[in-house]
Amino acid sequence: GAGVSQSPRYKVAKRGQDVALRCDPISGHVSLFWYQQALGQGPEFLTYFQNEAQLDKSGLPSDRFFAERPEGSVSTLKIQRTQQEDSAVYLCASSLARGGSYNEQFFGPGTRLTVL
Amino acid sequence: SQQGEEDPQALSIQEGENATMNCSYKTSINNLQWYRQNSGRGLVHLILIRSNEREKHSGRLRVTLDTSKKSSSLLITASRAADTASYFCATAPRDNYGQNFVFGPGTRLSVLP
Numbered sequence: 001g002a003g004v005s006q007s008p009r010y011k012v013a014k015r016g017q018d019v020a021l022r023c024d025p026i027s028g029h030v031s032l033f034w035y036q037q038a039l040g041q042g043p044e045f046l047t048y049f050q051n052e053a054q055l056d057k058s059g060l061p062s063d064r065f066f067a068e069r070p071e072g073s074v075s076t077l078k079i080q081r082t083q084q085e086d087s088a089v090y091l092c093a094s095s096l097a098r099g100g101s102y103n104e105q106f107f108g109p110g111t112r113l114t115v116l
Numbered sequence: 117s118q119q120g121e122e123d124p125q126a127l128s129i130q131e132g133e134n135a136t137m138n139c140s141y142k143t144s145i146n147n148l149q150w151y152r153q154n155s156g157r158g159l160v161h162l163i164l165i166r167s168n169e170r171e172k173h174s175g176r177l178r179v180t181l182d183t184s185k186k187s188s189s190l191l192i193t194a195s196r197a198a199d200t201a202s203y204f205c206a207t208a209p210r211d212n213y214g215q216n217f218v219f220g221p222g223t224r225l226s227v228l229p
Contacts, residue, residue, distance in 0.1 A: 031214070033217060035219075041221055041222070042204050042206075042219035042220050042221045042222050043159070043204070043219045044219070045216055045217055045218060045219075048215045048216065048217075050215070055213075055215045056212070056215040056216055058216070059216075091158075091159065093159075098214065099213055099214025099215070100214050100215070100217075101146070101147075101206075101208035101212075101214045101215070101216060101217035102146055102147060102208055102214040103164070103214075104149070104161045104164060105149075105161060105217070106161070107151075107158055107159035107160070108158070109158045110158065
């Protein structure tokens, strides 16, 4: 079956531009996570959704970052007024049940964002 | 900030040898998971061990968990060149209802043919 997909795979933005990153989780998965991964580092938690509810957004680095999952399936991570320090790979993961980190997570391939 | 720390940061071994990676964490957990990441397949789940378990096996993988020391180890036996990747431990904090997940910085394993 289809896994987690993300688009675009690569995004180059000029400093100050807004970007939107899309995640299509595995169908029927309740939990969805977004992570930010800098080069050579482990993924850092950004935010968690249970269906359409954003239950934890403690990892979002600033109010320029916004995530939504309005119908409980596809999710979008939006970054406003991008800065060079936002350059990273953004990973999305989904998990079958609620309480997503209590079970295996399935990761997408990531979106590599480069801010010039 | 990352809770887990892997040790060593990098490891280079010959094919057929065993590889051991360690992970330490700071807070009480519900479970600890190990993931592998390489450029070809992205992040892939390897094994999950719950806080009430001490050891778990999956094929050539053996994971141990010591909650008193807040540490875990991943052993890969009879390594293959295809095992070359970065390995991450990640923890689900006990009091976050599965809504948070904390990765360590990873161990970069190179298996030489």
